[in-house]
Every structure is written in structure tokens, then in C-alpha cells.
Amino acid sequence: MANKAAFTAEEWNHVLGGVFMAGFAVTAADPSGLWGLLKETFASGRALMEAKSNASASELSKAIVSDMETSEGRSGAQDYVKGRLQGAKREEIKQRAIDALRSAAAVVDRKAPSDAAAYKAWLLQIAHNVAKASKEGGFLGFGGVDVSDAEKATLSEIAAALGTRA
Numbered sequence: 814m815a816n817k818a819a820f821t822a823e824e825w826n827h828v829l830g831g832v833f834m835a836g837f838a839v840t841a842a843d844p845s846g847l848w849g850l851l852k853e854t855f856a857s858g859r860a861l862m863e864a865k866s867n868a869s870a871s872e873l874s875k876a877i878v879s880d881m882e883t884s885e886g887r888s889g890a891q892d893y894v895k896g897r898l899q900g901a902k903r904e905e906i907k908q909r910a911i912d913a914l915r916s917a918a919a920v921v922d923r924k925a926p927s928d929a930a931a932y933k934a935w936l937l938q939i940a941h942n943v944a945k946a947s948k949e950g951g952f953l954g955f956g957g958v959d960v961s962d963a964e965k966a967t968l969s970e971i972a973a974a975l976g977t978r979a
Contacts, residue, residue, distance in 0.1 A: 814871070814925075814927065814928060815872065815873045815921075815924065815925030815927070815928045816873070817876050817880055819924050819925055820920065820924055824920045825880075825889065826889045826892065826893040827893065827916055827917045827920045828873075828877065828920060828932070829877055829880060829889055829890040830893035830894050830897065830913060830917060831913065831918070831932075831936055832857070832861065832877060832881075832890070832936065832939060833857065833890060833894050834894065834897070834911075834913040834914050835857070835910075835914060835936040835937070835939040835940040835943070836853060836856065836857035836939055836940065836943040837898070837907075837910040838907050838910035838911050838914065838940065838967055838970075838971055839853070839971075840853045841903065841904075841906035841907040842907050842961075842963045842964050842966070842967035843961045843963040843964050845947045852946040852947040853947055856939075856942040856943045856945075856946035857942070857943055859942065860935070860938065860939040860942055861877075861881055864877070864878050864935065870935075871935070872928065873925060873928040873932050874932065874935050893913075897909055897910070898910070907967060911967075911970055911971060911974050912974075914936060914971060914974050914975060915974040915975070917936075918932070918933055918936075918974065918975045918976065930977075933976065933977045934977060936971070936975060937968075937971060937972055937975060940967075940971050944960045944964040944968060945959055945960055
């Protein structure tokens, strides 16, 4: 079972950053206003909290959560995300996030193959949670759909990038 020690500092930042990139890709696919953005952001955060309290969570996800509880871990993840998304136009964010997910999955495949399937499934679950966090379309939360066509397509792209099923 892998933990932070199995990775270089740069690789670990890829792994940490993947947690955020899963949500960013979905959010960028179909922005849903300020309230929707807040709901989607909280959905990513909830995934970290759930992994912390889930007895069946992988050792790698627990190590990620543990590191995110430190200022060093949060700073590394933020720097990684900023480096990947800085200067991107709105329409470029989704693709950059998906590319970052592909990179993070490749790092875990290479350095922690026994944890790779669980890590990828976790990232995909985060993306699904973000997609379902806020209704798309409609007005003031009325009407609309739980997951838009653009979000569904992005979930499929994320699954393909991770080498999993949507």
C-alpha cells in the first residue's frame, strides 16, 4: 500500500492535485453560477472528509487526506493546480484538468500499481459528486437537470483519461 514516501515531491503534488482537478474539469464543463460553483466546490471537499472517515478507503486516499490537513500538503496541491490552470481561458480549463488527471493516474500506475484502481475510482467518484452537486439549467434551482449533457460528456472523458468506466 502506497503513501507519500513512495513518491517524489513533484509526483506527490500530481497525486494531490488530481483530487481537485476531478472537480475542476466537471465545473468547467458547465459552469452553474455562483451558488452552483459553491455547491460543486463543497462536493469536492466532502469527498476528502468521507475518505478520512471511511474504514474501507485505500491507504493512498487516507495519505492524501492526511497530507491535505497540513499547510505543506495544501500548499503543494494549490501550487500544482495554479501551475496547471494559470492563464487558461475558461474553455481551456476542462482540458487542462483532464490532462492533469491523466498525468496523476500515470504517476500512480507507475509508483503504486496496487493502489491505482482505487485512486482512479475515487477521482471519478469525486467528479460524479461534483456533477450531481448542483442542478444545471432551470431558474433558482427549479427545473433543470441533475447532470447536464456537457457534464456527462466530461465524466466520460475523465473516465477515459483515467482508464476506467464512467
